[in-house]
Amino acid sequence: MNPLYDPIASFGTGPKPLKLVVAGPVGAGKTSFVRSLSETEVVGTDELATEDIGKTFTTVAMDFGTLVLDGQPIFLFGTPGQDRFDFMWEVLCEGALGLVLLVAGDKPSEFSQARRILEFITSRISVPFIVGVTRQDLPKVWSSEDVAEYFGLPTAQVVSLNATRSTSSIFTLIHLLELVGAYQLSESFVSSDAGLAEPQNGFGQQ
Numbered sequence: 382m383n384p385l386y387d388p389i390a391s392f393g394t395g396p397k398p399l400k401l402v403v404a405g406p407v408g409a410g411k412t413s414f415v416r417s418l419s420e421t422e423v424v425g426t427d428e429l430a431t432e433d434i435g436k437t438f439t440t441v442a443m444d445f446g447t448l449v450l451d452g453q454p455i456f457l458f459g460t461p462g463q464d465r466f467d468f469m470w471e472v473l474c475e476g477a478l479g480l481v482l483l484v485a486g487d488k489p490s491e492f493s494q495a496r497r498i499l500e501f502i503t504s505r506i507s508v509p510f511i512v513g514v515t516r517q518d519l520p521k522v523w524s525s526e527d528v529a530e531y532f533g534l535p536t537a538q539v540v541s542l543n544a545t546r547s548t549s550s551i552f553t554l555i556h557l558l559e560l561v562g563a564y565q566l567s568e569s570f571v572s573s574d575a576g577l578a579e580p581q582n583g584f585g586q587q
């Protein structure tokens with residue numbers, strides 16, 4: 382990464398950035414979500430997994446990306462999925478305006494772990510959240526309605542997405558912001574091409 386890059390300074394004296402956090406079990410799509418949305422180079426901490434977690438790389442500290450949505454800067458923090466880094470869940474959620482809890486829709490065996498993560502965070506920090514059900518592009522995936530029933534949440538609090546696609550991720554983000562009352566789609570946003578500048582990393586574009 383460019384050592385001179387400073388995403389905080391790059392926002393200058395404009396509106397105060399909103400802090401949002403993405404949590405969820407290993408492989409739920411947290412890093413993918415941040416990468417698909419960020420307009421700046423993502424600060425990532427993915428390393429070779431030292432134990433069998435079903436994939437080669439895993440986040441060991443955090444992901445950090447930024448975007449500007451309809452004039453509003455957003456700082457996006459992804460958490461590690463593994464329990465042994467649970468101290469980071471609390472650290473990263475400090476001061477967050479909202480939380481996206483991602484669950485892989487084709488891995489119902491991990492829903493209970495997602496519930497534990499949610500309880501871990503919400504029992505320590507009061508933060509509004511939505512649940513995002515990823516991997517909707519794959520077969521045999523749970524619907525957002527079924528996941529809402531599993532978590533005992535209103536259907537409006539659960540959305541389906543493909544975390545590797547920027548257009549899918551941005552609507553999840555907007556859903557969270559609308560839910561927490563921090564954002565209303567402006568007419569300029571609606572009439573523009575999803576209102577989002579293309580991510581500069583070339584990742585996750587439709």
Ligand SMILES: Nc1nc2c(ncn2[C@@H]2O[C@H](COP(=O)(O)OP(=O)(O)OP(=O)(O)O)[C@@H](O)[C@H]2O)c(=O)[nH]1
Pocket residue numbers: 405406407408409410411412413414436438439440441460461462463515516517518519542543544545
């Ligand atoms: N098809 C599909 N693949 C996805 C989706 N979300 C994530 N993936 C893939 O799933 C794998 C794991 O995604 P990551 O974003 O690394 O998952 P993570 O939640 O950050 O995982 P940890 O950091 O280990 O906790 C990657 O190969 C992604 O490309 C999705 O919605 N659809």
Ligand SMILES: [Mg+2]
Pocket residue numbers: 411412413439440459460461462
């Ligand atoms: Mg990750």
